[in-house]
Amino acid sequence: MDRLGLLLLALLSVAPAMAADSKPLDGEWRLTIRGTNLFFYGTRILTAGLHQDWEVVIDIQIRNQQFDVASGKARLIGEPVPYSLPENMFTCQSINGTYLDRGLNEVSTPHIRYEGFPVAGQVNGKELTLQPDVQYIGNFIAMMYECQTENTLGSVWHERGRLSAMERAKRQDAKITHEDNQYSVRVKELQFMEPRGTLKIPLWDGLSYSQTDQANFSEKTFSLRLIK
Numbered sequence: 001m002d003r004l005g006l007l008l009l010a011l012l013s014v015a016p017a018m019a020a021d022s023k024p025l026d027g028e029w030r031l032t033i034r035g036t037n038l039f040f041y042g043t044r045i046l047t048a049g050l051h052q053d054w055e056v057v058i059d060i061q062i063r064n065q066q067f068d069v070a071s072g073k074a075r076l077i078g079e080p081v082p083y084s085l086p087e088n089m090f091t092c093q094s095i096n097g098t099y100l101d102r103g104l105n106e107v108s109t110p111h112i113r114y115e116g117f118p119v120a121g122q123v124n125g126k127e128l129t130l131q132p133d134v135q136y137i138g139n140f141i142a143m144m145y146e147c148q149t150e151n152t153l154g155s156v157w158h159e160r161g162r163l164s165a166m167e168r169a170k171r172q173d174a175k176i177t178h179e180d181n182q183y184s185v186r187v188k189e190l191q192f193m194e195p196r197g198t199l200k201i202p203l204w205d206g207l208s209y210s211q212t213d214q215a216n217f218s219e220k221t222f223s224l225r226l227i228k
Contacts, residue, residue: 025205028228029060031130033194035220038083039143041174041185042161048090048147048185050080052110056139056194058119058130062203070119072132072195074112074139090149090157097144099188111142112193119195123203128224130199138196140171146186154183161185194220 033056040049054076061068084090097109114134121130132139149157158176171190178184201207207224 026062027226030225030227031058032223037191037218039189041187042157046157047085048092049083050145051083052080053077067121067123072117072119089151090147092147095144109142109144114139126203128203132195139193140190142190144188148184150182
């Protein structure tokens with residue numbers, strides 16, 4: 001057999017394996033998104049607030065290489081953890097409060113806007129596109145917290161924090177007080193969490209990657225598994 005014949009034979013033997021590898025696997029997939037958000041008042045060098053861990057799990061059914069159905073669930077993990085920069089300068093705690101959502105319903109904090117939601121999507125080759133039915137500004141956590149310090153830098157913290165709060169006015173409302181050498185702030189704040197908009201990820205069992213949002217001191221990790 002000449003060289004051209006050998007090459008054609010090799011291509012024909014490899015083609016089925018390549019085609020099989022290019023097909024998405026049918027079954028039940030689970031996308032898990034874990035994140036940590038820092039709810040904070042202040043600046044990058046004078047920061048007081050709370051860390052909150054959360055998790056979003058989206059279960060996806062793929063049949064005959066087509067997207068079938070999916071649903072998502074979101075939850076908070078553990079209690080908010082105090083954060084201070086410089087360390088030990090501030091003391092912070094979460095506050096059980098209430099606020100009105102867009103439907104004028106009174107809800108308690110901390111609160112997730114969507115704990116459960118449907119998910120649409122499609123499969124394109126080995127790429128999965130998810131479109132969670134989370135409208136308007138997406139999913140978010142509502143938090144209320146209070147921070148205090150007796151450090152003389154508290155006046156700077158108040159002033160610089162006020163400017164930061166103005167920049168974040170659509171999602172942060174802060175009330176500051178200064179009495180008996182104690183600087184305090186009480187904050188109502190909304191922060192985004194997943195899902196937000198369309199998610200495109202490789203349909204790959206064992207996929208795992210992380211993203212960091214330095215501007216908002218938040219991070220999240222995505223992992224995809226074929227569970228059955």
